[in-house]
Amino acid sequence: SAVISQKPSRDICQRGTSLTIQCQVDSQVTMMFWYRQQPGQSLTLIATANQGSEATYESGFVIDKFPISRPNLTFSTLTVSNMSPEDSSIYLCSVEGGRGGMNTEAFFGQGTRLTVV
Amino acid sequence: GEDVEQSLFLSVREGDSSVINCTYTDSSSTYLYWYKQEPGAGLQLLTYIFSNMDMKQDQRLTVLLNKKDKHLSLRIADTQTGDSAIYFCASFPRGYNKLIFGAGTRLAVHP
Numbered sequence: 001s002a003v004i005s006q007k008p009s010r011d012i013c014q015r016g017t018s019l020t021i022q023c024q025v026d027s028q029v030t031m032m033f034w035y036r037q038q039p040g041q042s043l044t045l046i047a048t049a050n051q052g053s054e055a056t057y058e059s060g061f062v063i064d065k066f067p068i069s070r071p072n073l074t075f076s077t078l079t080v081s082n083m084s085p086e087d088s089s090i091y092l093c094s095v096e097g098g099r100g101g102m103n104t105e106a107f108f109g110q111g112t113r114l115t116v117v
Numbered sequence: 118g119e120d121v122e123q124s125l126f127l128s129v130r131e132g133d134s135s136v137i138n139c140t141y142t143d144s145s146s147t148y149l150y151w152y153k154q155e156p157g158a159g160l161q162l163l164t165y166i167f168s169n170m171d172m173k174q175d176q177r178l179t180v181l182l183n184k185k186d187k188h189l190s191l192r193i194a195d196t197q198t199g200d201s202a203i204y205f206c207a208s209f210p211r212g213y214n215k216l217i218f219g220a221g222t223r224l225a226v227h228p
Contacts, residue, residue: 004159006159033215041220042205042218042219042220042221043160043205043216043218044218045215045216048215058215092159092160094160105162105165106150106162106207106216107162108152108159108160108161108162109159110157110158110159111158111159113157
């Protein structure tokens, strides 16, 4: 299994500002995933980040709002830009760790609980 | 697209068995997963089952898969207070290259 560390674990931010969330993995992984969990909701995939290429965003998410960096095989950042209260959520980083690739087993960080006021 | 549904809440007495149910729509799902989320924490992979299996048992956990009805269940034997959490069912449909999560079932264990 992979050990994933996310920072910060929580933050309270003013609307209009931006927050960058860091995700560090203890092993090299090809694909890293960023999810959003809105209050009382399930997880929604924001984007998939592969090292050395642009992130692939899911429908409803755009790079200008959620820019992602993936500088190496153990690290990624997600920025939530120009925040509004609707961005208040838990943001989770995930990596694949299964046999045969293709994210057959997904491991998650502890999440970043963001509150926008 | 794929849709994964779960009941939202389950309450059980300590020591009883818990059964959490999940249905999915895409029959091409190759893997089906159960994740546990404790308060303030990320998701912990509990177990998963490959689509060619009917049942998988791991200590107190039993996963049953009915492919015909596209129904997945998680049984927790001898439920303890430490099992109180939100349990997410997830599928991995072929061609999607991503996990599709249900809304989560909140399990409350009372004495």
